[in-house]
Amino acid sequence: MTATKKSPADEQLDRIEDALIETILNSSEAELREDMKARGKDPDKCLAEIDSLIARAKTDAAKWRLERAKAELQDWRAGKGNVVGFDREAARAKFEKIRARDPELASKMLMAARNGQGLSDNDMEGMLEDLAKLERLDGEDDEDGKK
Amino acid sequence: MSQTGLVGSEPAPSGGFLDSEEIVAALDSLSVHDKFKLKEVEKVFLRGTDLSAGDLLHEAMCAVIVGDRKWPCGLAPMAFIIQTMRSLTSHKRAKHRRETADGGAAQDAADGAAVMFSAKASDPEQILIEQESEDTVSAIQGCFDGDEQAQMLVLGWSEGCRGKELRELVGVDQAALDYVIKRVRRAMLERYPHGWKKA
Numbered sequence: 001m002t003a004t005k006k007s008p009a010d011e012q013l014d015r016i017e018d019a020l021i022e023t024i025l026n027s028s029e030a031e032l033r034e035d036m037k038a039r040g041k042d043p044d045k046c047l048a049e050i051d052s053l054i055a056r057a058k059t060d061a062a063k064w065r066l067e068r069a070k071a072e073l074q075d076w077r078a079g080k081g082n083v084v085g086f087d088r089e090a091a092r093a094k095f096e097k098i099r100a101r102d103p104e105l106a107s108k109m110l111m112a113a114r115n116g117q118g119l120s121d122n123d124m125e126g127m128l129e130d131l132a133k134l135e136r137l138d139g140e141d142d143e144d145g146k147k
Numbered sequence: 148m149s150q151t152g153l154v155g156s157e158p159a160p161s162g163g164f165l166d167s168e169e170i171v172a173a174l175d176s177l178s179v180h181d182k183f184k185l186k187e188v189e190k191v192f193l194r195g196t197d198l199s200a201g202d203l204l205h206e207a208m209c210a211v212i213v214g215d216r217k218w219p220c221g222l223a224p225m226a227f228i229i230q231t232m233r234s235l236t237s238h239k240r241a242k243h244r245r246e247t248a249d250g251g252a253a254q255d256a257a258d259g260a261a262v263m264f265s266a267k268a269s270d271p272e273q274i275l276i277e278q279e280s281e282d283t284v285s286a287i288q289g290c291f292d293g294d295e296q297a298q299m300l301v302l303g304w305s306e307g308c309r310g311k312e313l314r315e316l317v318g319v320d321q322a323a324l325d326y327v328i329k330r331v332r333r334a335m336l337e338r339y340p341h342g343w344k345k346a
Contacts (some may be wrong), residue, residue: 012305016287017191019304021229023332024187029180031329032187037302039337043183050182053201054174057208064213090166 165218170211174225180226190336192232195240207326238326290338295326297334 006014024032033043165173177185189204193209196203210216211231266288291297296317303316314324 007280009284013194013280014299015307016284016304017194019309020332020335022189024184024191025225025229025333027187027329029183032180032183032337035187035336036183040335042328046186047182049187049201050204053205054177054208057205058171058174058212059210060205062214063241064209067341074176091162091168132193 151268165211165220167214170214170218174208176213177224184225185228187336188229189232190339192236194339196243200237203232203235203308207235211237256338287289287335289333295331296323297331300324300331301329 027035036043036046148210186202189200192203193200198206207228209295211218211228215243216227216231231293287301288298291301296319299317300313308316314321317327
């Protein structure tokens with residue numbers, strides 16, 4: 001198949017589009033409400049539609065995540081061994097957040113470190129994996145609760 | 148940096164990306180004003196896609212929440228959501244262009260229609276695509292028959308003019324230019340409520 005490239009007219013349309021978006025972003029709320037009314041639209045109804053759209057996106061995203069987790073679990077049970085690893089960076093960031101929020105945990109970890117019982121790399125890996133597993137189980141519980 | 152002044156999803160200077168909780172919190176923090184902007188911007192992005200109103204915004208929101216696109220810490224929600232819509236649109240337009248070109252060329256062959264070849268664009272698929280875009284540019288200009296200022300503004304935009312250059316081209320001061328811009332914005336969103344598709 002022939003590769004499609006942008007024509008000069010397409011580039012003109014892109015530039016008009018960019019300018020139009022700029023004007024929308026620079027418009028006040030009152031102006032945007034006026035624009036909608038001028039088109040015969042009810043701004044409050046539009047707002048309700050966007051709120052509903054965002055809520056639907058959250059639900060759809062949660063369902064998609066659950067489906068993905070289920071598929072991974074099935075693969076793991078089937079011994080396919082191609083389970084996608086958890087997001088190590090995200091888990092670490094979450095762990096650091098929990099530690100920062102919980103002074104008791106931070107203090108215990110500091111004491112453990114002073115006693116020569118600081119976390120080894122393996123300990124940290126294990127904790128991160130446990131955290132990821134707990135997160136998945138939490139997600140499944142939430143979904144089960146909704147059923 | 149794009150022409151709309153929005154940055155791409157490069158990591159913020161401090162590094163790192165928002166986690167799922169932070170993403171949902173950021174979406175919940177959108178103001179009424181932001182939501183109106185998103186609704187209007189979506190209309191512009193629908194051009195050249197086969198999407199309906201609401202579809203693009205929904206898809207962008209899902210991609211953001213699921214984490215298909217990483218949200219750099221410090222990047223404003225509006226910038227990131229609009230950047231995501233732009234990226235999705237870009238892929239969909241390219242796909243739609245290919246499909247339109249394939250379908251159009253096949254239809255011409257089936258109808259036994261003569262396909263014109265020129266030195267400028269010798270590929271029939273490319274001719275169809277260019278014709279559609281040229282028709283759209285002409286139609287936009289045609290929206291403002293009798294309104295010379297509006298026509299000059301659209302012409303300036305199509306050439307990428309802004310600020311002083313645009314004021315000089317339209318021949319008005321900033322206050323008057325703002326008024327022309329408002330007129331053009333309203334007319335275009337009214338004329339093309341679902342993007343600039345060929346009727």
